[in-house]
Amino acid sequence: MRRLIVIASALLLLTLLGIAWWDGHRVKPIALIPTLTGKEEYCLTCHSDLPEISKSHPVKTFGCVICHGGEPLALDATLAHSTLRGGANPADYSVVQANCGGTNCHSGTAATFSDDIQRSTTSIQDTYAGAIAVMRYTYGAQSSLQAQFGTSAIQDPLSTSGITSLKMFDPQTETNPELRLFGQNCLTCHLSAQPLQNGGRYDHFTGCAACHTPTQAPDLTSVNTKTATLVHQLTTAIPYTQCDACHNRGNYDLRTMTFQPRTDTATTRLQDYYQPIAQFTKCEWTLDCIDCHTRTEAMGDGSLYSSKLDIQYIQCQTCHGTLTSLPKTRTLTDPNDLAFRLAQLNPVVTLQLGDTILVTDKGEPLWNTRLLPDGTYHLVGKATGQVFTFKPVMGSGCLQNPDDQSSASCHQCHSVQR
Amino acid sequence: MRPNFFHHLHPPTIPARQARFRYTLAAGGLAVFLVLVLCVTGILEVFYYIPTPDQAAQSIQTLAFLVPFGGLVRNLHFWAAQFLVIVSLLHLLRVIFTGAYLPPRRFNYLLGMGLFVLAVLLDFTGYVLRWDEGIHYALIAGTNLIKSIPLIGGLLYGSLVGGSQPGAATLIRIYGWHICGLMLAAGILLVWHIFHVRRDGGIAVPPPHLRASQERISRFELVRREVLAMLLASVALLILSVFAPAPLAAPITVDSAISATARAPWFFLWVQELLKLGSPFLWGVVVPLAVLLALTLIPYVFPKPSETELGKWFPKGTRLAQVFFVGILLALLVLTVLALLPMS
Amino acid sequence: MREEKLSRRDFLKLARNGLLTLSGLLGLAGLLRYLSYQSQPPVPTEFILGAPTDYAPGSRTVLSQVPALLIRSTSGFTALSLVCPHLGCTVDPQPDGFTCPCHGSRFGLQGQVVHGPAGKALTVLRVENAPDGKLHLFTN
Numbered sequence: 001m002r003r004l005i006v007i008a009s010a011l012l013l014l015t016l017l018g019i020a021w022w023d024g025h026r027v028k029p030i031a032l033i034p035t036l037t038g039k040e041e042y043c044l045t046c047h048s049d050l051p052e053i054s055k056s057h058p059v060k061t062f063g064c065v066i067c068h069g070g071e072p073l074a075l076d077a078t079l080a081h082s083t084l085r086g087g088a089n090p091a092d093y094s095v096v097q098a099n100c101g102g103t104n105c106h107s108g109t110a111a112t113f114s115d116d117i118q119r120s121t122t123s124i125q126d127t128y129a130g131a132i133a134v135m136r137y138t139y140g141a142q143s144s145l146q147a148q149f150g151t152s153a154i155q156d157p158l159s160t161s162g163i164t165s166l167k168m169f170d171p172q173t174e175t176n177p178e179l180r181l182f183g184q185n186c187l188t189c190h191l192s193a194q195p196l197q198n199g200g201r202y203d204h205f206t207g208c209a210a211c212h213t214p215t216q217a218p219d220l221t222s223v224n225t226k227t228a229t230l231v232h233q234l235t236t237a238i239p240y241t242q243c244d245a246c247h248n249r250g251n252y253d254l255r256t257m258t259f260q261p262r263t264d265t266a267t268t269r270l271q272d273y274y275q276p277i278a279q280f281t282k283c284e285w286t287l288d289c290i291d292c293h294t295r296t297e298a299m300g301d302g303s304l305y306s307s308k309l310d311i312q313y314i315q316c317q318t319c320h321g322t323l324t325s326l327p328k329t330r331t332l333t334d335p336n337d338l339a340f341r342l343a344q345l346n347p348v349v350t351l352q353l354g355d356t357i358l359v360t361d362k363g364e365p366l367w368n369t370r371l372l373p374d375g376t377y378h379l380v381g382k383a384t385g386q387v388f389t390f391k392p393v394m395g396s397g398c399l400q401n402p403d404d405q406s407s408a409s410c411h412q413c414h415s416v417q418r
Numbered sequence: 419m420r421p422n423f424f425h426h427l428h429p430p431t432i433p434a435r436q437a438r439f440r441y442t443l444a445a446g447g448l449a450v451f452l453v454l455v456l457c458v459t460g461i462l463e464v465f466y467y468i469p470t471p472d473q474a475a476q477s478i479q480t481l482a483f484l485v486p487f488g489g490l491v492r493n494l495h496f497w498a499a500q501f502l503v504i505v506s507l508l509h510l511l512r513v514i515f516t517g518a519y520l521p522p523r524r525f526n527y528l529l530g531m532g533l534f535v536l537a538v539l540l541d542f543t544g545y546v547l548r549w550d551e552g553i554h555y556a557l558i559a560g561t562n563l564i565k566s567i568p569l570i571g572g573l574l575y576g577s578l579v580g581g582s583q584p585g586a587a588t589l590i591r592i593y594g595w596h597i598c599g600l601m602l603a604a605g606i607l608l609v610w611h612i613f614h615v616r617r618d619g620g621i622a623v624p625p626p627h628l629r630a631s632q633e634r635i636s637r638f639e640l641v642r643r644e645v646l647a648m649l650l651a652s653v654a655l656l657i658l659s660v661f662a663p664a665p666l667a668a669p670i671t672v673d674s675a676i677s678a679t680a681r682a683p684w685f686f687l688w689v690q691e692l693l694k695l696g697s698p699f700l701w702g703v704v705v706p707l708a709v710l711l712a713l714t715l716i717p718y719v720f721p722k723p724s725e726t727e728l729g730k731w732f733p734k735g736t737r738l739a740q741v742f743f744v745g746i747l748l749a750l751l752v753l754t755v756l757a758l759l760p761m762s
Numbered sequence: 763m764r765e766e767k768l769s770r771r772d773f774l775k776l777a778r779n780g781l782l783t784l785s786g787l788l789g790l791a792g793l794l795r796y797l798s799y800q801s802q803p804p805v806p807t808e809f810i811l812g813a814p815t816d817y818a819p820g821s822r823t824v825l826s827q828v829p830a831l832l833i834r835s836t837s838g839f840t841a842l843s844l845v846c847p848h849l850g851c852t853v854d855p856q857p858d859g860f861t862c863p864c865h866g867s868r869f870g871l872q873g874q875v876v877h878g879p880a881g882k883a884l885t886v887l888r889v890e891n892a893p894d895g896k897l898h899l900f901t902n
Contacts, residue, residue: 001642002774008649009781015656016788019490022660029484033803040803042483071668073476075483082668465797477801486795 029075034063041065041072043080054234056345067099088230091208093121093152093192100208113338115302120208122156123300123311126191130307132169135186139176147306151190159303166304181257188259189246196259202245203228211298216241218383223266236346239383240273240288247289248275270416281316281414283390288383292319294364295342316410318360319369319379321392322402329371330363331356339365348380425637427612429620432640434633436621436729441516444647445509446615451648452502453608455655456540459495460597467547469593471586474549475669482666489663490656496664497655499541503685506534510713514743517728517736518622519717526614529607531714536604538685543596545683549589552667555680557584559693559702566699623729681757688753709746716743811889811897814839824855828899830887831855841887841899842873848880860884 030044043064052059057067065072069085086092090099101107101117108114124130127150136142136149150166157164171183188196191210195203201222204215215228218239222228228245250261266272273285283292290298297312305311321327332339332355342365343351349368351357358366358377370378379388393400400409435441466485468477481488510530513519519527542560546553561584565575580587615621623629682690692701716739723735732740768776809828817823817839823832829844829852844860846853851864859876860869867878874883888900 001639001646002771002778005642005646005649006774006777006781008646008653009778009785011653012649013781013785013788015653016785016792019487019656019660020788020792023487023490038803071479073479073483074666076663076666079479079666079668462793462796466799466801480801484801485799487792488796488799491796 027075032059032063034059034066035061037063037066039065039072042075043070043072045075046077050232053232057234066102069095069099086207089205089207089209091205091212093126093207096121096207110302113341116208116299119296119300119302120191122154122159122302122304123191123298124305124308125298125300127151127154127166127304128169128187128190129163129166129304130309131186133306135179135182136174139178141174141176141179145306147304150304151187151192154304156302156304161303161305161310163304163306178257185258186252195245196249201226201228202249203230204242204245205230209234210246211238211242212236214239214242216245220266220269220272223272236342237348237383238288238290243289244273248273248278250275251277279408279411279415281411282416283388285416286386287379287381287388290382291368291379294360294366296362296364313361315405316407317393317405319358319366319377319390321394322405323393323398323400324402326392326394327377328359328361329356330359330365337365339367342367346382348382348385419638421637425641428637428640429616431634431636432620433623433629433631433729434635435629435631436623437635437640437643439643441729441731442621443508443512445505445512447644447647448651449502449505449509450608450612451651452498452505453604455498455652456495456502457601459491459498462491463495464597469547469590471549471589471670474547474589475667478548478550478666482663490659493659493662493664494655495544497658497662499544500684501655502537503541506537510534511743511747514716514736515731515740516622517723517733517739520622520722520728521717523614523618523622524717526611526618527717528714529611529614531710533604533607533611535710536600536607540596540600540604541685542683543592543600546592547589547596548666550667550669552665553683554670556682556686557588559682559690561588563698563702566697567703568699571699621729624726628726629729684754687757688750691753691757709750712746713743807900807902809899809901810892811899813895814891814897817897822855825899828887828901830899830901832889832897832899839889839897841889843885843887843901845885846880847882847884848878853884 027045029042030048032041032044033039034041041063044059047064063072064070067090069083069090071080071083074080084090085098086095090096096117097107104114106114106116107118120126127147129147129150132149132151133142133145133147137145142148147163148167149169151169153166153168155165169183169187171180171187174180174183187193192206194206202216204210205213212234213231214233214235215230216222216239217225217229218241222241248262250259252258253260262275264271264276270285274280292314293312294314297314300311317327319327330339332351332353335353339357340351343349349370351367356371358369358371360366368380368382372378377390377392379390380386381388399413463481466477466481466488468474478492482492483489485491513527513530542556546557546560561575561579564578565571567574578588578591579585580591626632681687689702689706692705695701720739720742721735723733727733727735809825811825811832814834817832817834819834819836821832821834823834824830824844825832825841828841831842831844833840833842844853844855845851846862846864846867848862848865848867851862853860853862853867853869859871860873861867862869862878862880865879867880868876869880869884870876872883873886875881890898890900892898
């Protein structure tokens, strides 16, 4: 009995020594106290290899939990991730208000330029209201082209378009079988939808991250490697390849109600950019989409619309003017001008007070353009940083009909053979 | 050597046959040891646990992940608590199967049943103190079961919950019960129970002229055996606590809902299964209390064995009581297993 | 001298006591580490005080969140800690210095000890002009 007690004491000592060893070899918690919350978070214990998401969202200021949710003190993965809002993508529209919106982030008003969530969730790119309205009208389910349904139910009481709400489009409740087929095959192209070929070459996140997280390489790399990379990154320098994760991928065949992906292979930027059937000018494939298409066009203006034609308004004349008028400009005198804020987020140009930039008909600043004192027009590519000089139409030998400013008219002379 | 305090807690000698491990299973002694472990680890936890709804679960996460050896202290507390319930049940089983509940030990049997109830209540209140999604069901169902008692249900509910629904007042009251109220009652009953063991003549044995052997062991030998048992139990508890962490879930927040896999704690799964049958008061209060009453009345209702049969397992005279007890245990086991199956 | 061999019983007792003592010491070390965890964030040592122009020359401003007294003289900014060096109460500024309500210590206008159980003067705290144009006070 005495001998057994000694053995048991030795066992106890060994166990305690083992526990001391085990404790010494545990992963050391890495604490972060973000300045915005003042509360400790330990996410970096496992996730310290993640790159900073963007210069405007430094982890020292934001931390991780303010955007992602989760349990800040837990070092066990299952528990830590159990209260994540939106999994790996907090920008998904189902959780975007709590994450990107917050109390005073991207859920503010137009006056402070912080109404991004309200605009993008009511935008045509998310509601898909146009396609749905056209389909339902074509197949007799509604008697006008005005949108009644969207990809999700949404209320917009301050909408100036006359449409203040959309119901959720549920293909299963449609009587026409074509509409049910439409719901089955054709609803993969809106911001809340999971991408076609999840995990494939065109993989992208949903919500804000569909555009602002560049999963596509900015050049032809993705064509060759056939993969997308899901990155921890936010950017406003969105290359055309990211837009092409949805756009220019093929066509819908209404007879079979299926999507026909394009089958050509691209070896140049020109070939990669658009489908073979498209007609375009040189700047339309040299520049990136966002160099022309404005913030309002891509993200909406806060009102619900029945068609993308109601929101797309950029034309060649916006930058080039017409035979009888120069393009509209604005000289920047207000340091709070939106142009400065946008230029700060994507510093391909340094704008200063007194600079003159081009503006659209709606007054949106084309902050990457400038009218230099000597009369030359300058544009810097937002994603490439390439500098271009361009000429206005006025004073040139252009043969345009001034009353027809559609792109088809300019394409008649200026379009490029693919 | 001169006997010290711990030696004096024990009788000078006890019969050797009944002192063997295979007789008592060391169950009673192990239960006392587990209570000591629970007190020490519990006091250590008091330094870090914060009993408010928005800080309870987070303070436990801090303890489990960030405090040096905090996880170990918490896991020790958890496993000691679960094993206390199991070991107490084992001790009850041993007492019934050796007929050690006969007069003059019937009152001590009641004290033991009281201790068992307190152990389960302490386990349950400790479980609720986690205040996370894992316990949410038990909190709602448990408090509402109290409310279902006719006439006095509302009053009892109010005094337990401290409001119209579980919240901050409930948490602090359950904390008070767990570390003070129930502990005080358990402490008194424990001392009384152990006192009665000695007052009733120590471990149950046949009278001297009927004993098979007159051999006895000294208090020194007895203490040595207990020290060995405590050392081995410590090692087992420590190793288990390193490799098997106590459960933890996301904190209860204002907009959290009870999950689809709402489960009672393991020792109440049988009650959760019974509640599928209907009336909460009948199946959740009356029937469990009836089971408790049935177990408590075993010494009073069933035929008593003769003195010759004391001190060994499975005496013939108490066969009916043994079968009855096994029947109840099997029923509880079956109900528990059924509760674990996915709900169809 | 006849060598006394350690009896088996005594050896076992020694081994048992030694092993249990070592276990106890390990347990004690673990206990001390357990109790030493700081769950409260540390007290801030840097305070941002606003623009220098907020404080007129010749002014003496009480900063209750530190607590300290910010003095602007002709030569610049200094600060005196208002924590009594005796046992930590906050001293009250008076026309001729400072008094401590706890045990009666008295200090002059520069913080020097005039009377009372305090043995040291009020600590001088560092004030700096930061690149952001604001004054920063440091208590360390």
